[in-house]
Every structure is written in structure tokens, then in C-alpha cells.
Amino acid sequence: MAIYICTKHLFTKFSxxxxxxxxxxxxxxxxxxxxxxxxxxxxxxxxxxxxxVPFYSWYALEFCIHLIRLKSKDKAYRAISFEREAYANENNLSYLKQRSFWAFLRF
Structure with missing residues (x-):
């Protein structure tokens, strides 16, 4: 189970x-x-x-590759496979129950 920490000072551009x-x-x-x-x-x-730790390395590498390719921080962020999986399935509240191992690879 996740632990929620609320801090309005940590974020400016995202929630x-x-x-x-x-x-x-x-x-x-x-x-x-x-x-x-x-x-x-x-x-x-x-x-x-x-x-x-490898998640963050992979995430950063994908972001850098997409940033070079797309020349936009927002587009680079949206192109990351982890984000594509999360955005594609965020409305499916039972997704994590049926999600296969390393499902992000399909994105």
C-alpha cells in the first residue's frame, strides 16, 4: 500500500x-x-x-532520447513507456489486478 505525503511546496508543474x-x-x-x-x-x-533504481535510470534515459527526438519536454514526458502505460490505464481502477509483468514494454 502506498504512503501519501502532501506537500504543495515540492511541485510547481505537476500534481x-x-x-x-x-x-x-x-x-x-x-x-x-x-x-x-x-x-x-x-x-x-x-x-x-x-x-x-533501474526504473529511474530507464525513465531518465527514455526522457532524454524522446527530448532529443521530439524537442519538447511535454512531448518527451508523454512518450515515456511508463507514462504511456499509466495514462492509457489510469481510468481502469482494476488494471493493477489484471496487469501482466513488465506490461510497460507494450508501450
Whole structure:
């Protein structure tokens, strides 16, 4: 289970992030946003599958490659396989129950 930490001072451009085993939230009200939390919980699962540190290395490498290719931070972020999986499945609140191991590879 994720541990929620609310801190409005940590974020300026986004509402939160998952850093295993924590989900950092910009506001307390995000604790009630099931879709947002599901998105972040998908990231927690991805982090566990890659043994946490390799997840961040892979994430950063993908971001850099996409940034060079797309020349846009937002587009590079959206092109990361981990983000594509999370955005594609954030509305499916039972996704984590049926998700296959390393499912992000399909994205």
C-alpha cells in the first residue's frame, strides 16, 4: 500500500509523483482522486518490477532520447513507456489486478 505525503511546496508543474513506496501529492484533496492515485500506483508497480533504481535510470534515459527526438519536454514526458502505460490505464481502477509483468514494454 502506498504512503501519501502532501506537500504543495515540492511541485510547481505537476500534481504529484510516485517514489516507491511513497506517493507525493500537491494537495490533500488528491487523496480522493481515484484516477490520479491509480496512475501513480501503476508507477509504483513499475518501480518494483525494475527494482526501483533501474526504473529511474530507464525513465531518465527514455526522457532524454524522446527530448532529443521530439524537442519538447511535454512531448518527451508523454512518450515515456511508463507514462504511456499509466495514462492509457489510469481510468481502469482494476488494471493493477489484471496487469501482466513488465506490461510497460507494450508501450
Amino acid at each position: 504529484g509523483c510516485a517514489v516507491w513506496p511513497f506517493i507525493f501529492l500537491k494537495t490533500e484533496t488528491l487523496k480522493n482522486d481515484k484516477v490520479f492515485l491509480n496512475h501513480e500506483k501503476i508507477h509504483l508497480r513499475q518501480q518494483l518490477e525494475l527494482l526501483i
